[in-house]
Amino acid sequence: MATSAEAPQRPEPVELPKRGKRAKRSPIARRQARTAYVFLAPALVFFAIFFYYPIADILNTSMLTGQRADEFAGLDNYTNAFEDPQARNAFKVTLQFAVATTVGAIVLGMGLAVLINQKLRGSLAFKLALLVPYLTSIAVVGLMWRNILDPELGILNRILSDLGLPTQEWLNTHPVATIVAVTLWMTTGYTMILFLAGLQGIPDVYYEAAKVDGASRWQQFRRITVPLLTPTTLFVSVMAVITGLQAFGQAYIITRGGPGEASDLFVFHIFELAFRSRNFGYASALSVLLLLVIVAFTLVQLRIGRKREVQY
Amino acid sequence: MTAGTSKAIAYVLLTIASLITIVPLLYTVSLSLQTEKEMLSAESVLWPESPQWGNYSTLFEEAPFGSFILNSLIVAGAIALSHLIFDPLVGYVFAKFEFPFKNTLFVAILATLMIPLFVRMIPLYVMMSDLGWLDSYQGLIVPFLMDGFGIFLMRQFIQPIPDDLIHAARVDGAGEFTIYWRIILPQCKPALAVLGLFTFVFQWNEFLWPLVVTTSERMRTIPVGLTQFSQEQFQLWHLTAAGSVIMFVPTALLLIFSQRYFVRGITLTGLK
Numbered sequence: 161m162a163t164s165a166e167a168p169q170r171p172e173p174v175e176l177p178k179r180g181k182r183a184k185r186s187p188i189a190r191r192q193a194r195t196a197y198v199f200l201a202p203a204l205v206f207f208a209i210f211f212y213y214p215i216a217d218i219l220n221t222s223m224l225t226g227q228r229a230d231e232f233a234g235l236d237n238y239t240n241a242f243e244d245p246q247a248r249n250a251f252k253v254t255l256q257f258a259v260a261t262t263v264g265a266i267v268l269g270m271g272l273a274v275l276i277n278q279k280l281r282g283s284l285a286f287k288l289a290l291l292v293p294y295l296t297s298i299a300v301v302g303l304m305w306r307n308i309l310d311p312e313l314g315i316l317n318r319i320l321s322d323l324g325l326p327t328q329e330w331l332n333t334h335p336v337a338t339i340v341a342v343t344l345w346m347t348t349g350y351t352m353i354l355f356l357a358g359l360q361g362i363p364d365v366y367y368e369a370a371k372v373d374g375a376s377r378w379q380q381f382r383r384i385t386v387p388l389l390t391p392t393t394l395f396v397s398v399m400a401v402i403t404g405l406q407a408f409g410q411a412y413i414i415t416r417g418g419p420g421e422a423s424d425l426f427v428f429h430i431f432e433l434a435f436r437s438r439n440f441g442y443a444s445a446l447s448v449l450l451l452l453v454i455v456a457f458t459l460v461q462l463r464i465g466r467k468r469e470v471q472y
Numbered sequence: 473m474t475a476g477t478s479k480a481i482a483y484v485l486l487t488i489a490s491l492i493t494i495v496p497l498l499y500t501v502s503l504s505l506q507t508e509k510e511m512l513s514a515e516s517v518l519w520p521e522s523p524q525w526g527n528y529s530t531l532f533e534e535a536p537f538g539s540f541i542l543n544s545l546i547v548a549g550a551i552a553l554s555h556l557i558f559d560p561l562v563g564y565v566f567a568k569f570e571f572p573f574k575n576t577l578f579v580a581i582l583a584t585l586m587i588p589l590f591v592r593m594i595p596l597y598v599m600m601s602d603l604g605w606l607d608s609y610q611g612l613i614v615p616f617l618m619d620g621f622g623i624f625l626m627r628q629f630i631q632p633i634p635d636d637l638i639h640a641a642r643v644d645g646a647g648e649f650t651i652y653w654r655i656i657l658p659q660c661k662p663a664l665a666v667l668g669l670f671t672f673v674f675q676w677n678e679f680l681w682p683l684v685v686t687t688s689e690r691m692r693t694i695p696v697g698l699t700q701f702s703q704e705q706f707q708l709w710h711l712t713a714a715g716s717v718i719m720f721v722p723t724a725l726l727l728i729f730s731q732r733y734f735v736r737g738i739t740l741t742g743l744k
Contacts, residue, residue: 193571214595289490297677299695318516
């Protein structure tokens with residue numbers, strides 16, 4: 161982007177007519193539009209087929225039933241979903257998971273960002289170390305923690321028993337809390353980077369003024385940092401809720417949704433219904449419902465965010 | 473509290489946090505080099521007595537790991553290449569052209585960022601099945617050839633390039649594609665590097681779609697192949713760990729070769 165600064169400021173050689181409402185287009189404008197559409201054509205076809213058609217298709221499939229999804233069922237799949245104890249359980253578990261990962265992401269991400277923002281030497285090394293898990297596949301992360309937390313073979317329990325402490329079966333006793341912790345282990349570095357970008361947008365003068373007024377570090381954090389980070393916090397919380405509600409690998413790889421259905425994340429539930437039970441119609445209806453929940457959450461968060469927006 | 477003590481506290485806490493992220497990964501490396509006996513022993517083995525490099529070759533005998541790697545390279549490579557071809561071209565059109573329905577189309581493309589994979593998963597599976605593309609490279613690759621984010625990123629990057637450059641080239645009689653190829657693309661090199669690397673790594677790591685669309689062992693990508701392997705052979709944890717280390721190589725290369733760049737890159741592209 162460095163080039164823009166050096167470009168000579170000359171009047172434009174060919175002044176393009178501004179878009180008039182249905183006015184006659186000049187030959188140049190018409191040629192430009194034609195070029196634009198030629199360049200765009202592959203993308204438009206792609207997004208129509210692989211993003212918009214699937215939405216239409218899933219709405220259609222969600223009203224079908226039967227092994228081959230060929231009988232019309234109207235809204236039965238939707239009404240059934242509300243009474244299905246398994247679907248309700250999966251929803252409850254997923255909501256807990258999403259809320260916990262979101263709160264954790266904000267607290268840990270903001271905390272680490274504030275720590276690292278003090279112009280420390282070696283801060284790049286800390287950033288990279290904290291970011292590594294985010295760029296690791298959920299497959300590697302999931303398998304690694306399943307092994308580390310294993311009641312007998314896991315290194316954590318072997319260390320505990322070496323120390324004469326009782327061993328723990330975290331994945332059986334606290335499955336949701338455990339996958340929340342693993343998820344935070346994986347994503348906190350990324351959240352931290354987002355908060356760091358937000359922190360760097362807060363002008364130093366506020367802190368200097370606060371220091372002159374004798375504000376403690378905690379007061380500065382509470383009265384300057386937190387309110388001025390609101391846009392970042394909002395962005396992080398929207399992102400974290402969205403990703404939390406559609407988490408899949410944690411259940412598929414680490415807990416298999418168990419014990420029982422204690423960690424039956426919603427997308428894992430949908431996956432099992434579609435590809436194990438071959439119940440495409442019902443699985444489609446549940447997908448649509450989850451999408452609606454995600455959209456609703458996003459809208460509510462954005463609305464809360466707008467009310468809380470602060471300007472100094 | 474002086475600035476000195478608060479920095480000291482920050483160092484301590486950040487060191488603890490970094491150890492929490494790094495130590496489990498190092499332990500995975502250790503596990504990949506342990507003997508079966510060390511791995512199964514009741515006592516904790518933090519580092520093997522003599523590293524068993526042979527575990528890595530055993531892994532290739534126990535599972536078609538070579539195919540997994542090749543499949544992952546082909547799929548992530550093809551998708552990254554496609555993004556490098558289409559994202560800047562489409563981004564350029566939205567940055568520099570005026571045409572009817574421009575805003576509508578741009579919003580329509582950006583809106584696809586709100587369509588999560590789980591919503592596309594079942595329809596795409598049925599589509600792939602109708603096309604006969606289940607368990608094939610086309611099935612793994614084609615649904616991910618472009619996405620709204622790469623296009624948005626490239627549009628933002630191209631917008632500040634001065635229009636004068638484009639107009640001057642037009643006056644000189646350059647064709648539209650030549651302008652894109654000779655003038656716009658060369659200016660995008662840093663953005664293209666970020667786009668290509670991150671697309672590759674995220675696709676290399678992708679788990680859900682390859683799990684859905686592959687049915688035979690030989691078409692699996694590494695994340696899926698490794699997960700299935702560990703579920704079938706759950707007593708062979710040291711080999712699963714060896715597979716995890718192999719899987720981690722592209723991320724490590726990305727970290728080593730980009731560093732400072734990399735933190736900026738992730739701020740830009742981290743949205744999966």
